[in-house]
């Protein structure tokens with residue numbers, strides 16, 4: 001996180017309702033690749049979706065890793081080579097209890113605040129599909145390495161009849177540039193690794209068996225860059241976006257909950273969830 005003040009502000013706004021379960025660590029594993037490099041593995045079968053508990057566990061894990069001053073870099077990966085993450089858990093938005101829905105969105109904001117503003121050098125190892133929130137999770141890292149050929153990555157929200165909020169959309173625009181973003185977001189394009197590389201959405205594309213070894217090599221290399229200069233450079237690049245969300249966090253929660261609770265949105269969500277289950 002960028003500053004003590006920003007960290008305090010972020011944690012003050014995290015869900016504190018008694019109904020919220022403590023973050024479960026069984027959906028994630030944290031290990032060490034070297035004394036200064038941590039590895040965070042998403043391990044929530046079948047699709048590593050971001051439920052409320054998963055999102056809370058994720059930001060808690062990132063914050064804990066960050067709190068260890070000996071750690072300078074983080075590799076993010078999935079325990080599945082088929083799915084990096086299928087994005088937000090759509091069942092959280094189907095017939096939701098309003099207070100839990102608001103806490104869910106605060107927790108999703110928390111994933112962004114913890115990883116996008118992390119002082120650590122971060123690499124996403126994307127071996128499988130990364131649609132929607134899965135793509136956004138990878139965009140919060142500093143460097144992305146993806147499998148070529150099969151898996152898809154991108155923001156398909158428009159194709160689902162929804163829109164990504166400004167703070168997530170902005171990361172995409174920052175990464176691929178205005179025109180590429182307009183073309184992709186308006187159609188809801190899901191890219192192959194090769195297509196994603198061509199627009200700058202990922203940094204390298206490799207055959208599956210080479211993705212993880214290369215991601216490890218890269219994160220170990222990034223860990224050797226002087227930590228202070230890198231963290232400050234990252235703050236200069238990303239601080240304004242993070243501060244904007246921190247300042248408008250509850251207004252964003254209100255936008256999200258209002259949109260999701262609308263009758264028409266609920267119909268769309270239910271139909272989409274059913275179509276996923278019937279596949």
Ligand SMILES: CCCCCCCCCCCC/C=C/CC(=O)SCCNC(=O)CCNC(=O)[C@H](O)C(C)(C)COP(=O)(O)OP(=O)(O)OC[C@H]1O[C@@H](n2cnc3c(N)ncnc32)[C@H](O)[C@@H]1OP(=O)(O)O
Pocket residue numbers: 046047049082083085086087088089090091093129131132133134156157160161162163164165256259260268269272276277278279
């Ligand atoms: C209109 C609906 C949208 C609702 C959102 C409204 C809110 C609006 C506010 C703005 C929010 C903006 C941000 C949104 C970001 C998001 O992340 S929204 C989520 C979008 N995600 C997707 O569209 C991905 C859907 N999944 C897939 O396309 C495929 O699962 C896959 C390509 C990733 C993998 O395919 P495959 O290997 O064939 O696995 P499946 O059999 O499809 O899936 C296994 C299993 O997981 C369940 N599942 C998959 N994704 C989700 C998910 N996102 N949420 C909940 N559950 C999911 C799937 O149903 C299967 O379950 P069963 O085994 O059948 O029980």
